[in-house]
Amino acid sequence: MEAPGCCRRHLPVLLLWASFLCVGFLSLLGSMNFSCLISSAAFTLYVNGLMALGLAGEGLAGAHQQTKVCNESLMLEKLPACGKFFEEMMKKVDSKKWCNLTEFIMYYDIFTQCTEHEAFYASCFWPNPLVEGFITRIHKQFFSNCTSEEVLWEDPPDEILITLILIPVMLTCAMITLVVWCSKRSDILA
Numbered sequence: 779m780e781a782p783g784c785c786r787r788h789l790p791v792l793l794l795w796a797s798f799l800c801v802g803f804l805s806l807l808g809s810m811n812f813s814c815l816i817s818s819a820a821f822t823l824y825v826n827g828l829m830a831l832g833l834a835g836e837g838l839a840g841a842h843q844q845t846k847v848c849n850e851s852l853m854l855e856k857l858p859a860c861g862k863f864f865e866e867m868m869k870k871v872d873s874k875k876w877c878n879l880t881e882f883i884m885y886y887d888i889f890t891q892c893t894e895h896e897a898f899y900a901s902c903f904w905p906n907p908l909v910e911g912f913i914t915r916i917h918k919q920f921f922s923n924c925t926s927e928e929v930l931w932e933d934p935p936d937e938i939l940i941t942l943i944l945i946p947v948m949l950t951c952a953m954i955t956l957v958v959w960c961s962k963r964s965d966i967l968a
Contacts, residue, residue, distance in 0.1 A: 847901065852899075860893050863892065864888075877924035
């Protein structure tokens with residue numbers, strides 16, 4: 779004997795097959811069948827309803843979503859392995875180049891993915907305050923001497939500045955002269 783919800787679990791499949799059969803018959807007959815239209819509409823509404831409830835990807839298990847509790851101790855136990863791997867990889871990079879992200883971006887990406895994986899493995903969100911604290915400690919260990927230098931904007935040399943100003947002005951004057959000249963000679967050019 780099946781559970782009371784068995785028909786409800788099989789309803790989307792039945793409606794899907796009914797809509798496929800109706801579409802097939804419609805294409806053969808070339809006419810619109812009202813019952814096919816109703817079954818297709820019912821299927822669409824049912825799937826939309828399931829998606830609104832968040833059940834479409836859960837195999838129609840029911841309306842109750844299980845919430846997993848973050849296992850912070852497991853996550854804190856696993857994160858140092860990510861840090862150890864990153865530390866080993868950073869030994870390959872000259873310490874003078876630690877402030878140049880292009881030198882170690884691949885290692886940092888692997889480190890970030892590792893922390894994300896361990897957080898999800900422990901049923902925790904990523905990022906979370908514990909992971910952020912761990913990443914901050916790694917940053918302090920490797921990048922504490924990296925300061926962002928302010929870019930001081932300076933005017934270009936006078937020769938370049940004058941050239942950059944005069945070229946558009948001269949082109950504008952030349953275009954205006956060309957337009958006026960062509961408009962006065964419209965009788966010859968036409």
